[in-house]
Amino acid sequence: MVKIFLGSADNPSALDDLRKIAVLIEHVGHFVIPWNSPGVFPLGKHMSDSLDNICKQVDAAILIFGEEHQVLFGNEFSLHPKPNLLYEYGLFKGHLGLERTIICRRGSSSIPSDLAGVIYCNLDKEFKAERELLAWLRLLSPKN
Template sequence: MSESLDNICKHVDAAILIFSEDNQVLFGNEFNLHPKPNVLYEYGLFKGHLGLDRTIICRRGSSSIPSDLSGVIYCNLDREYRAERELLAWLRRLSPRK
């Protein structure tokens, strides 16, 4: 694990991860768009340190989200005004960390 990422996890109250169409991955005969693998790793790292309620995925485009992440908190950045409201509501729900 990167020391700097581990250190960041200990000093932040919440994390926003952007899943965008960065990588083309071949599945069978089709190319699918996925976020870079490090973003998925970083989501797991922050979720492990901060918890599910303090870690959010923001999705841009049609990038795939792994099926085992269904039900996690995320918002769709392609719907700008709705995403802004969802992010603000998420931030307001965060209670101060002790």
């Protein structure tokens, strides 16, 4: 059984996307570990230690990037994913590899230029996003 970590921001829109993706993961017979499940971040532990442990336990990760964080550049505001999601993407990519760590993106939030070439799943195109996610999920196998 493939175990997949699912990370998102903590707002209604992001949590709705998290739920929909979790349903797809379960639909293909994989095990989903949403960030907000009890025990994922145990009380009394440090967040970075918990994330390192999760990286060792899962076979893949999906991070949902949205427009949650407003940043001022010069005289203009732009919307970005939460900084912790950018950190988690890099952490999981380092542990699991590029093919096993994907971005699902909602809206037109800015992302760092270092990630500009990463092919992501566009959640604004729901039908296409579902097909792309199902295809990716079906190709996954447990880590050796």
